[in-house]
Amino acid sequence: MQSGTRTSSSSVQPNEADILSDEELKTGVREVLYKNMISGRKAGFDYHYTKPSPGTYPFQYFWDTCFHVFILSAFGEEKMAKEHVRSLFQMQRPDGFVGHMSYWKRLWPARVTDLLQLRPRDVLRLYKPHMSALVQPPIVAQAVLRVYRYSHDGAFLREMLPKLKKYYRWLAENRDFEGEGLLSIITPFESGMDWKASYDPLLKFTKGKAGPLLFWKVLQVDAHNFLKGYDLRRIYKSNKFVVKDAAFNTIYAQNLEVMAELCQLAGDEDGPGFLSMARQTEKSILRYMYDEEDAAFYDLYGHHFKKLKVRTGTIFFPVVLKSVSDEVCRKVLERHLLDKDGFHVPYPVPSLATDEPAFNPNSSLYIWRGPTWVVFNWFMQGYLLEKGYKQEARELLLSVKRLVSGSGFREYYNPFTGEGHGAEDFTWSGLVVDMIKRQQDEGDT
Known part of the structure; x- marks a missing residue:
């Protein structure tokens, strides 16, 4: 169990006075991250990554790794962040492709859906490290920039840039x-x-x-x-x-x-x-x-x-x-995020509007159909701070603090009760430390 946090999905959400301090939250995130971290060498590859959740998500995942880089950088762990990025690109193909899952130590996929996400020829070489045939949201350039901004390591930038160029060109040419x-x-x-x-x-x-x-x-x-x-x-x-x-x-x-x-x-x-x-x-x-x-x-x-x-x-x-006009931004935010048309819940931001037929706020195999995920709050907080919506950004951060304080580091949360569901010791919720740092960097604590 994380220091100062509760992991039960039935926890009662805390009063404002019971919300964990920033230092307590950071301690909890650090413990989860290091507990889920793994490194080694297999078939000539050196790997170093963090499992999003030990049992549920045991592999190296593309955008999860990038989230871990943001979290590690917020802790000042740039060296470890670099190792995560290097591991992510260890098996990059000559044409630039990088798969959304890298199988290192545990080579057999966890689910039948994972098996179908391999190229047929890769199914025949499951005894070796390999990647899936799919991609994930390409957030890795931002992850590398974050490392550079905190470390000012020009050698690391020059090491990674050719790999990044090949990767983004592959996306443009093939997708x-x-x-x-x-x-x-x-x-x-x-x-x-x-x-x-x-x-x-x-x-x-x-x-x-x-x-x-x-x-x-x-x-x-x-x-x-x-x-x-x-x-x-x-x-x-x-x-x-x-x-x-x-x-x-x-x-x-x-x-x-x-x-x-x-x-x-x-x-x-x-x-x-x-x-x-x-x-x-x-x-x-x-x-x-x-x-x-x-x-x-x-x-x-x-x-x-x-x-x-x-x-x-x-x-x-x-x-x-940047190309989206202020007028369009204002209309979208006021309709859906600020006035919360369909998104009016105690713990934003729900992954689906509450009045959509598919909405389900509870635990389910079929995720992203109602519950709140920390990553939505993390993504929008940066924009709100940049555009001067400091109060709204503060509210998104406060919501995440309340969720983690009451239910621990879970995969997702009930947007009405704050109960934690899905994977436990889930690293994405550790993005709260990056949200705290961003708010502090804006002088808005």
Whole structure:
């Protein structure tokens, strides 16, 4: 059990006076992080990573590793943060691809869905370290920039920049099928928000609350991709599941801009090219994803960019982009985040609007369909601070502090009661320390 925190999902949420101090929270996060950390050497590869949760999520995951870098950097553990990034890129393919899961010590996938997320030829080499055939939200450039800002290690930047350039170019060349600057995901598992309700219409799942039928529909998508050998052109042509996720593409645009900054810091001439790519992505997000009537940014599907009009917690993500006007940002935030249209809960930000048919705030195999995840608060807090919404940013941080103080470091929380659900000793909730540091850096404690 973490120092000063409770892990029971039935905990009563604390009064304001019972919220853990910043130092107590930091101590708890540090204990969870180090308890979940693993390193070693396998088949000539050196790996060093943190399991998001020891039993539930035992592998090295792409965007989880980036979250761990943010947390470690907030602690001043830049050396360990660097090792996490290096491990993430140990098996990078020559073409630049990096999979969303790296299998190191435990080589056999935990679930049948994981097995289907390998290329068929990789199934035959499970005895060796290998990667999945999928991608995850490409937030790694921001992670590297965070390490550099705290460490000022130019050698590390120059070491990682060629790898990052190859990785982001692979994404542009292989997942921007239409040349509009928007990346497509080919399975719900690539968004990082596995059972996200906005995908239901595409999956022809109309029952609202998730159940075994939804599981089989998603499994069919992965089986389809597996049988096509993860040939991306064939998968795109079949058009079974081709989605441009609003959060995924927002993160992509942010990180293309960061790539331009990293190039400039390293004296690399490719910076303007990445900045141009970022602007194209931002332009397409605004053109295709924004719905003026609903004041929301929706995911898109298919070859013709049809909107998936389900109000998930990512409908306001693109407001963080510089190309999105202040007027649009204000409309989206006021409608959904500040006035909380469909998002009015004691513990924000819920992963799905409360009045959507699929909304389920409780523990479930089918996640991201109602409960609150710390990562949403973490993502939006940075933007709110930047734009001067200090009170709103403070409230998001306070909500996370209350959740962790009352229920421990859990995978997700009931947005009404604050009860913790899902994996225990879950590292994502440790992002609270980065939120604390950001608030302090803004002089707003």
